[in-house]
Amino acid sequence: xxxxxxxxxxxxxxxxxxxxxxxxxxDGEMTIVLSSISTACKQIASLVQRAPISNLTGVQxxxxxxxxxxxxxDVVSNEVFSNCLKSSGRTGVIASEEEDVPVAxxxxxxxxxxxxxxxxxxxxxxxxxxxxxxxxxxxSPNDECLADIGDDQNLDQVEQRCIVSVCxxxxxxxxxxxxxxxxxxxxxxxxxxxxxxxxxxxxxxEFVLTQEKVQIPKSGKIYAFNEGNYALWDDKLKSYMDSxxxxxxxxxxxxxRYIGSLVGDFHRTLxxxxxxxxxxxxxxxxxxxxxxxxxxxxxxxxxxxxGKGSDGHQRILDIxxxxxxxxxxxxxxxxxxxxxxxxxxx
Ligand code: AHM
Ligand code: MG
Numbered sequence: 001x002x003x004x005x006x007x008x009x010x011x012x013x014x015x016x017x018x019x020x021x022x023x024x025x026x027d028g029e030m031t032i033v034l035s036s037i038s039t040a041c042k043q044i045a046s047l048v049q050r051a052p053i054s055n056l057t058g059v060q061x062x063x064x065x066x067x068x069x070x071x072x073x074d075v076v077s078n079e080v081f082s083n084c085l086k087s088s089g090r091t092g093v094i095a096s097e098e099e100d101v102p103v104a105x106x107x108x109x110x111x112x113x114x115x116x117x118x119x120x121x122x123x124x125x126x127x128x129x130x131x132x133x134x135x136x137x138x139x140s141p142n143d144e145c146l147a148d149i150g151d152d153q154n155l156d157q158v159e160q161r162c163i164v165s166v167c168x169x170x171x172x173x174x175x176x177x178x179x180x181x182x183x184x185x186x187x188x189x190x191x192x193x194x195x196x197x198x199x200x201x202x203x204x205x206e207f208v209l210t211q212e213k214v215q216i217p218k219s220g221k222i223y224a225f226n227e228g229n230y231a232l233w234d235d236k237l238k239s240y241m242d243s244x245x246x247x248x249x250x251x252x253x254x255x256x257r258y259i260g261s262l263v264g265d266f267h268r269t270l271x272x273x274x275x276x277x278x279x280x281x282x283x284x285x286x287x288x289x290x291x292x293x294x295x296x297x298x299x300x301x302x303x304x305x306x307g308k309g310s311d312g313h314q315r316i317l318d319i320x321x322x323x324x325x326x327x328x329x330x331x332x333x334x335x336x337x338x339x340x341x342x343x344x345x346x
Contacts, residue, residue: 017031124260166292
């Protein structure tokens with residue numbers, strides 16, 4: 001007879017991870033990497049919540065390698081994320097939206113996982129206290145980048161090796177997830193066995209399992225695109241967008257929702273169905289979002305939930321980046337909706 005579940009029984013992220021380790025789904029090093037990421041996310045959640053009080057709103061004054069103004073919180077979050085990963089001792093290489101090149105972690109003890117991340121995505125939302133998030137992806141250990149570091153040798157070569165070891169297609173991802181800083185702090189994770197959702201319980205300061213094996217609806221009548229760019233889109237995409245506004249047989253057109261925060265827009269799409277898109281346009285030939293630490297992890301998550309991630313023509317997870325900060329158009333969400341836009345673009 002199955003044991004009755006007490007209403008006080010909760011599963012925290014920590015116990016969930018240990019169970020996965022016991023089951024052999026992940027190894028001990030991965031458990032440590034994931035738990036250090038969850039610690040970083042808790043810290044960032046608290047920094048984001050207190051930002052207006054602790055004078056952390058506004059710009060830092062620097063511009064990152066991609067020509068974007070860095071917000072103070074972008075910089076602080078990057079430090080928090082990097083430090084948590086470095087001190088885990090299980091991360092060999094990290095690549096971040098806020099760093100020009102991948103960084104080899106010299107104090108690594110074992111494991112040497114490769115972690116790619118965007119420490120605080122949607123940072124244009126911060127100063128208005130609107131949803132933001134962190135995104136990450138984890139690749140197999142690879143010592144290429146670490147080898148001979150510290151030796152008196154050409155640093156450019158080391159850098160080049162690091163770039164090569166990090167530039168892998170999303171299909172190689174072992175784990176991916178995001179943390180959304182919103183009315184709740186939500187940690188979403190996949191280790192290749194479905195999508196699990198944890199909610200930060202402010203009473204305990206722990207992530208608690210709130211949804212397991214999430215499946216995205218097969219279709220959904222919500223679209224999230226920055227339509228301000230409409231005039232810059234190509235005609236095929238314009239006709240797709242126009243088609244969503246036709247009431248059709250049901251008499252009801254699609255609904256528009258756009259936060260301007262990939263994590264927030266994606267999370268809603270995951271739960272309610274629909275599509276998120278960031279197309280290429282006349283000014284941004286490859287769209288805006290980055291393949292390595294935005295599009296690939298999200299595509300891995302959506303596929304694990306039964307959805308689809310595409311650049312309009314091919315599967316995002318099949319694309320091998322040639323550069324760390326490479327951009328790619330993204331259409332992601334319910335299978336039917338992503339296939340629909342692909343048909344228009346064909
Ligand atoms: P960021 O990494 O600089 O924050 O940019 C990524 C964000 C995404 O979260 C969001 O979906 C998109 O940029 C919004 O861009 P736009 O303001 O052009 O609509
Ligand atoms: Mg980003």
